[in-house]
Amino acid sequence: MEKLYFIVGSQDLYGEECLKQVAADAAEMVSFLNEKLEGTIAVELLPTVETSAVCVQDMRKAQMDDECVGVITWMHTFSPAKMWIKGLQELRKPLLHLHTQANEKLPYATIDMDFMNLNQSAHGDREYGYILARMGVPHEVAAGFYQQNSVVEKICRFANVAKAIAQSHNTRIATFGNNMRDVAVTDGNRLECEIKYGWEVKYYGIGELADLVAAVTREELDQKMAEYAEKYTMATDNVEAVREQAKYEIGLEKFIRKYGITAFTDTFQDLHGLRQLPGIAAQNLMAKGIGFGPEGDYKISALSSVLMKMAEGRDGATGFIEDYTYDLTPGQELELASHMLEVPASFAATKPEIQVHPLGIGGKEDPARLVFDGVTGDGIQVTLIDMGDHFRIVCADIELVKQPEPMPNLPVARIMYRHKPNFEIGTAAWCYAGGAHHAVVSTALTRTDIAMFARLTGTELITIGEDTTEADLQKFFM
Numbered sequence: 001m002e003k004l005y006f007i008v009g010s011q012d013l014y015g016e017e018c019l020k021q022v023a024a025d026a027a028e029m030v031s032f033l034n035e036k037l038e039g040t041i042a043v044e045l046l047p048t049v050e051t052s053a054v055c056v057q058d059m060r061k062a063q064m065d066d067e068c069v070g071v072i073t074w075m076h077t078f079s080p081a082k083m084w085i086k087g088l089q090e091l092r093k094p095l096l097h098l099h100t101q102a103n104e105k106l107p108y109a110t111i112d113m114d115f116m117n118l119n120q121s122a123h124g125d126r127e128y129g130y131i132l133a134r135m136g137v138p139h140e141v142a143a144g145f146y147q148q149n150s151v152v153e154k155i156c157r158f159a160n161v162a163k164a165i166a167q168s169h170n171t172r173i174a175t176f177g178n179n180m181r182d183v184a185v186t187d188g189n190r191l192e193c194e195i196k197y198g199w200e201v202k203y204y205g206i207g208e209l210a211d212l213v214a215a216v217t218r219e220e221l222d223q224k225m226a227e228y229a230e231k232y233t234m235a236t237d238n239v240e241a242v243r244e245q246a247k248y249e250i251g252l253e254k255f256i257r258k259y260g261i262t263a264f265t266d267t268f269q270d271l272h273g274l275r276q277l278p279g280i281a282a283q284n285l286m287a288k289g290i291g292f293g294p295e296g297d298y299k300i301s302a303l304s305s306v307l308m309k310m311a312e313g314r315d316g317a318t319g320f321i322e323d324y325t326y327d328l329t330p331g332q333e334l335e336l337a338s339h340m341l342e343v344p345a346s347f348a349a350t351k352p353e354i355q356v357h358p359l360g361i362g363g364k365e366d367p368a369r370l371v372f373d374g375v376t377g378d379g380i381q382v383t384l385i386d387m388g389d390h391f392r393i394v395c396a397d398i399e400l401v402k403q404p405e406p407m408p409n410l411p412v413a414r415i416m417y418r419h420k421p422n423f424e425i426g427t428a429a430w431c432y433a434g435g436a437h438h439a440v441v442s443t444a445l446t447r448t449d450i451a452m453f454a455r456l457t458g459t460e461l462i463t464i465g466e467d468t469t470e471a472d473l474q475k476f477f478m
């Protein structure tokens with residue numbers, strides 16, 4: 001299981017007894033957090049930082065340990081921050097500054113100078129905060145008594161985001177074919193993606209996948225069809241088309257294993273050797289946590305894999321969604337978001353049906369796909385775009401709603417949502433911000449999660465929601 005290291009700051013000025021108490025309080029805090037974060041992450045205490053040398057050792061250990069996804073620091077006493085400089089220079093993992101105390105209440109009747117010397121985070125944590133700011137170390141601050149729900153929740157959120165950032169640095173995207181048909185927003189600086197987020201964007205000719213697909217055995221195919229039959233309702237007589245998709249998924253699974261792939265893209269422009277565009281194959285893989293972006297969109301493919309990791313263990317759905325068409329009835333504006341085929345099965349509100357229909361574009365055989373109505377409730381829509389000299393995340397609060405009327409002639413999975421604060425401001429803000437038509441939608445994550453991710457990765461963030469006003473459109477997007 002992934003873990004966070006917990007590092008407590010003090011100094012050797014205060015004597016043995018004080019340092020013993022610091023270590024004991026820290027151990028109690030760590031055991032409390034382990035109880036609260038069980039199932040999410042483990043927390044492990046490292047030696048108290050009394051000198052620069054200990055700090056370097058602790059931070060090196062955290063940096064080198066593959067199981068460690070981040071570090072929590074807290075200054076129990078004053079800890080002159082020059083002793084943190086070299087240690088912090090060793091750390092390139094997410095950092096949470098826990099601004100807390102071992103005690104909740106001030107013991108007015110008994111407080112003396114010994115107590116003050118021991119419990120002075122108001123003093124030490126500010127000194128430490130200064131050096132983080134001075135060195136430009138990306139970090140998050142959680143302030144409050146460590147046992148308070150709000151503080152525990154923030155630490156838990158940090159754990160999820162830190163796990164997602166670790167996943168980000170292990171993300172390898174297979175792009176089958178390239179960026180499709182001169183689309184701009186799906187393109188960008190692949191090199192910078194790897195430098196900043198650790199995303200390895202690998203080009204593969206689709207021929208290798210086609211070979212794996214061609215080599216699928218009858219037994220493998222029967223097994224995959226049994227998986228589909230268990231999860232989904234077969235609503236087509238064209239079983240051959242479904243078996244064709246099952247072959248694609250088996251081929252993709254083998255490819256993913258062989259090259260350590262966590263996300264992939266395809267494009268209907270380049271399907272040489274495949275008779276259909278991957279539909280149910282991509283949908284079923286996304287539901288298993290494999291990132292996906294259509295039309296060569298490697299950024300959204302990687303982002304979907306990272307955000308699915310962030311959402312792990314929470315209720316709700318997370319995955320790639322594409323903006324398509326609107327209902328512009330005044331005051332009741334809605335968006336129908338879908339794609340040709342590739343809506344993740346995790347968004348299904350009802351048991352998905354396997355259907356086979358023509359695609360309308362691309363000139364290939366009719367692809368089998370999952371058709372369903374989407375889940376409802378509060379969610380976010382997140383995209384990441386390349387602005388030339390930096391990346392920008394745009395995150396909008398949305399409300400996923402039930403489709404108001406049946407759409408019997410639209411044989412794709414359907415997600416519908418309402419923009420916030422309303423259609424006019426919400427979608428105008430998205431357009432001003434340069435938000436893509438490809439995004440990750442999540443009913444499991446919130447704007448706060450994305451803000452933490454943006455802060456810890458040093459990415460520009462624009463948020464849109466109930467608090468966005470007409471005046472913001474003037475102010476932010478000139």
Ligand code: MN
Nearest residue numbers: 295322437438
């Ligand atoms: Mn598109």
